[in-house]
Amino acid sequence: MHPNVVVSTSKAYKFLFTKMRDVKTTSEEFVRYSKRAMRLLAEDALAELPVQNVDISTPCGPFQGVEPISPTTLCAVSIVRSGDCLLEAVREVEPACRVGKILIQRDESHPEKLPKLFYSKLPPAVESMHILLCDPMLATGGSAVTALNVLIKDYGVDPKKIVFANMICVPEGFKRLGKEFPDVKIVTACIDEGLNEEKFIVPGLGDYGDRFFNTS
Numbered sequence: 001m002h003p004n005v006v007v008s009t010s011k012a013y014k015f016l017f018t019k020m021r022d023v024k025t026t027s028e029e030f031v032r033y034s035k036r037a038m039r040l041l042a043e044d045a046l047a048e049l050p051v052q053n054v055d056i057s058t059p060c061g062p063f064q065g066v067e068p069i070s071p072t073t074l075c076a077v078s079i080v081r082s083g084d085c086l087l088e089a090v091r092e093v094e095p096a097c098r099v100g101k102i103l104i105q106r107d108e109s110h111p112e113k114l115p116k117l118f119y120s121k122l123p124p125a126v127e128s129m130h131i132l133l134c135d136p137m138l139a140t141g142g143s144a145v146t147a148l149n150v151l152i153k154d155y156g157v158d159p160k161k162i163v164f165a166n167m168i169c170v171p172e173g174f175k176r177l178g179k180e181f182p183d184v185k186i187v188t189a190c191i192d193e194g195l196n197e198e199k200f201i202v203p204g205l206g207d208y209g210d211r212f213f214n215t216s
Contacts, residue, residue: 004185005174008044013037013189021205027214034212037167037189038089038136045165045187046093049074049130071096075126079104079135079147080119082209086134086165097132098123102150104143115142120150127156131163136208138169138188139201141176148181159183167208170194170201 016037019025025033051066077100078087091097100122104115123129131151138144144164151157160183168190177184196202210216 003178003182005169005178005191006044006048006185006187007191008041008187008189010040012040017190017205020211021203023206025211027211027216030211034085034167034208035089038086039092041165041167041187041189042086042089042093045132045163046090048163048185048187049132069130072098073129074098074132075100075123075129076132076134077102077122077147077151079133079143082137082207082212083133083135085208085212086136086167090132090134090165098126098129100126100131102147104146106143115146117146117150120154122151122155126151127158129157130161131157133162133164134166135164136167137201137204138164138166138173138177138186139195140199141173144173144177145180148177148184152181163187168192168201168204 016033019033020030020037049069051068054065054067056063056065071094074094075098076087076090078084080101080103103119104117107114107116133147135144151162152159159181162184164184165187169188170192172195174186177186192201192204194202
């Protein structure tokens with residue numbers, strides 16, 4: 001396993017993913033259950049960012065806790081389109097974060113489903129920020145590698161300051177990221193069996209974006 005893989009844990013995931021995976025689940029239901037699951041993942045992904053110790057007072061006495069980095073030094077970046085679902089879950093938790101977009105599409109006609117970069121837009125001085133990269137599915141790792149290359153090579157982001165959040169991943173994907181970007185931390189809710197011959201996650205849940213945006 002990628003040494004920097006963190007598996008988000010919650011008893012709620014078992015039920016939520018049962019509904020999300022079920023072929024009989026409607027788009028409306030998928031949105032309802034996936035939003036609940038993504039909110040859980042967003043909290044755990046944000047918790048992997050740096051914190052500092054703080055001393056506060058409760059109504060009954062002193063307490064030492066932590067507080068996160070300033071949201072103005074955090075940029076949540078979505079891999080469009082399905083990454084937008086997870087991005088909004090992050091923004092519900094931390095609405096003051098900066099936002100970036102990277103548009104990558106898989107060539108479904110190619111046997112390896114190779115990714116193609118179409119567009120990227122990130123805020124000024126993003127190279128000094130912590131990045132939460134959002135994409136619900138990590139399959140071959142092609143789109144993630146392309147997005148990480150954009151962040152690191154084109155925008156100068158330190159890979160140690162990147163957390164990649166996804167709902168479902170497979171060994172093929174996180175092993176590739178571990179080889180090419182060993183300093184990037186991955187936070188996921190599920191590790192599935194692997195990829196089929198068409199490079200889709202098994203058992204998976206189908207196309208996340210199509211089911212969320214009702215474009216199946």
